Amino acid sequence: MQRVHNVMEDAVTDLLQQQWSNLPASCHCDGCKADVYALTLNRLKPHYVRMPVGSMYVKAHLMTVQSRATILTALTESVKRVSADPHH
């Protein structure tokens, strides 16, 4: 079967890499970062596309100011949850 990809992963990775050092996490280890990443993706509606068709269009859409704000809110909430109960 042809490959599919959740382009929300790319949008969250971009923001997480940009913001990780600024986010109020109790621990900045790689395990906690991956938990924040997974939790954030679970809070956001997925955008799977068949590769490579459509992925650039959806990526552009996810980089709008509104989408970035939504993703940043989900990131911040995930940081709070992982910080309260870390599983390094």
Next chain:
Amino acid sequence: MQRVHNVMEDAVTDLLQQQWSNLPASCHCDGCKADVYALTLNRLKPHYVRMPVGSMYVKAHLMTVQSRATILTALTESVKRVSADPHH
């Protein structure tokens, strides 16, 4: 960063492979199958986990009768949509 994985992908792949020949798709080509797969994943809540922690537990949960029924409903709806407007 440690890898994460949406275990819903595995659950949908399993059911899609089992049911693809029985689903009322207007076209059974590989492109339409991938579109049905992507649309179905977009209709279901994602279950990202940090790998390999947790993936077996969530996979077991997604294989319950109730989860399979939910996934099969999403698959059937996606088949209808792709069949009405195929993008081979």
